[in-house]
Amino acid sequence: MTHDDKAPAPPRSTLVITAHAGDFVWRAGGAIALAASRGERVTIACLTYGERGESAKAWRQGKTLEEIKGIRREEAEKAAATLGAEVVFFDAGDYPLLATPELTDRLVGAYRKTQPDVVLTHPLDDPYNGDHPAAARMALDARVLAQAIGYPAEGEVIGAPPVFFFEPHQPEMCGFKPEVLLDITEVWETKRRAMECLAAQQHLWDYYTDLAVRRGVQLKRNAGPNLGLPHTTYAEAYMRPYPQITAELA
Ligand SMILES: [Zn+2]
Numbered sequence: 001m002t003h004d005d006k007a008p009a010p011p012r013s014t015l016v017i018t019a020h021a022g023d024f025v026w027r028a029g030g031a032i033a034l035a036a037s038r039g040e041r042v043t044i045a046c047l048t049y050g051e052r053g054e055s056a057k058a059w060r061q062g063k064t065l066e067e068i069k070g071i072r073r074e075e076a077e078k079a080a081a082t083l084g085a086e087v088v089f090f091d092a093g094d095y096p097l098l099a100t101p102e103l104t105d106r107l108v109g110a111y112r113k114t115q116p117d118v119v120l121t122h123p124l125d126d127p128y129n130g131d132h133p134a135a136a137r138m139a140l141d142a143r144v145l146a147q148a149i150g151y152p153a154e155g156e157v158i159g160a161p162p163v164f165f166f167e168p169h170q171p172e173m174c175g176f177k178p179e180v181l182l183d184i185t186e187v188w189e190t191k192r193r194a195m196e197c198l199a200a201q202q203h204l205w206d207y208y209t210d211l212a213v214r215r216g217v218q219l220k221r222n223a224g225p226n227l228g229l230p231h232t233t234y235a236e237a238y239m240r241p242y243p244q245i246t247a248e249l250a
């Protein structure tokens with residue numbers, strides 16, 4: 001295949017790898033909506049529906065496992081569409097989600113297909129929820145395999161997209177520090193609408209609104225007084241497991 005110099009570069013691509021159907025909304029909905037609002041492509045690889053571990057309301061209502069998976073799938077699809085992203089379900093089964101070579105290999109396929117410029121996933125520690133570290137471990141392992149020309153998977157090898165860990169529910173217990181604060185104010189209403197698609201976890205809507213305000217206060221404190229940020233600034237926090245690459249300290 002020849003490359004035409006005039007062919008437009010493909011849009012930047014973000015790959016989000018999450019354990020459960022709701023995770024991408026609470027933890028990274030702002031980053032996803034921001035990228036989508038710039039015309040970038042965002043793909044969410046959702047390893048499970050969170051059917052056993054994060055659907056307590058539906059279980060209390062007496063729904064069956066298959067009904068719950070269907071409810072969570074529909075909610076997540078609505079939320080992803082609201083944010084402007086595509087969601088792919090792996091249906092690997094949660095509680096427990098186990099890291100396996102087969103699932104890791106499917107993620108290698110996702111990397112090579114989406115050719116991400118940015119990767120978002122869970123932190124590697126979470127004493128409250130083993131599914132989250134399992135997803136993160138596979139996300140990092142698959143990234144390395146997808147880089148190796150000798151690894152047998154379809155598609156082109158990938159570069160070295162930076163990885164950002166999004167904020168877990170109990171950040172201190174997961175060793176999480178807000179190393180990166182992302183201003184999501186301009187897409188806040190979109191994130192809130194996406195959260196409201198997740199009726200199964202309505203108890204979290206206000207919790208994650210409050211968190212975004214708190215991270216916004218910290219963003220403003222770190223940005224200094226001269227940026228003219230609005231009184232209420234909303235933010236999401238991230239960590240970086242790999243070094244930032246730069247030619248200039250900024
Ligand atoms: Zn989760």
